[in-house]
Amino acid sequence: MTKRSWTFAPEFEDAPEGCDMQIRCPGMIGIAARPDRFSRTFSRTWFELSPIDGGRVLVGAARWGPTASLFASAHGLRETCWSMALAGVSPEMILECSVVGVGKYDVGVIYGIVDPFSRRADLAALGEGATAVVVERGRTRSLPLQLDGDVQSFSAVLEHGTALALVAHDAMRRELVLPAVDKVVASSDGLAGEEAARRLCSQLISGPLWRDGVATVLFFTDDGDVRASEAVSHV
């Protein structure tokens, strides 16, 4: 049996108001929110914030509408996705192997493997209801995930102080996500800190997604390099 290392595993923290989960690890915090548990869409959504080996974190957001053909349960898909990530499979292959059968319409699944130390994010998305937005120095930009039915992938190395929002939503509300992020950024003094990232997550869910979507927001703090150098010095 392979022995795995769990250096600098993320720690679970109390979720901020309006969100369901917050984790913290050197170099990054992750916040996630999904619909109210009493809503009709609760069982058709999930988010992912899970440690995998090497200090990396598997992140994701998923949602499918009532017309999507889903042959597996949400729990089964989630378990398949994180186990494949643990096995070293890329996000693109994870989605191709586990979620592609669902179909592209009325589905939004976005997964990524993020290294908080290097701030590298490898993302993959499927369906018309998946959006990735980067907020860097107060500017927002949508990652070029051209969703045409196949799994699309994208890799980026982000800067300190950058927020990355992975959003799964109703495909009809796709055009609303970026303006909504812009609006939150405008009202959050350029999204400069953790508090602004938390606000982004909660306001995305309570605002444009109308309790119908899922948001996972990552914020890259500037303590990752310090902890990384500490790790090297301890070796």
Added chain:
Amino acid sequence: MIDMANPFDIDVRRRPGRTTEITVRGELDMATAPHLREVLAQCVCSRPCVVLVDLTELDFIGAEGGRILAQARGSLADDCLFTVVTAKRRAAWLLEFMGVPANCIDLVTAATQREGMRLRR
């Protein structure tokens, strides 16, 4: 995340012979895994001979849940029997993958056998 139908819950029972039975229900993810970690840490401190972790009523197990079980198994004494039981083949496979041997039982068959034995008596 809490499931309305099956909320997260941990039930700990001490049996004779320094045996601890831990039943976990609901979803075991990053949010709920710290509770299991705490329970297992207390269990390790009590130096049990047998630890039975019953996951047959678990809806979902995340990577953090598997990790905590693997850590607990490594913390127990070598002569302690650590057994995990699950009703899902996928969960058993995932736990094996993370270094936690797990027994997968067929709940329907088990229930049928129990009913058959009861009727024969």
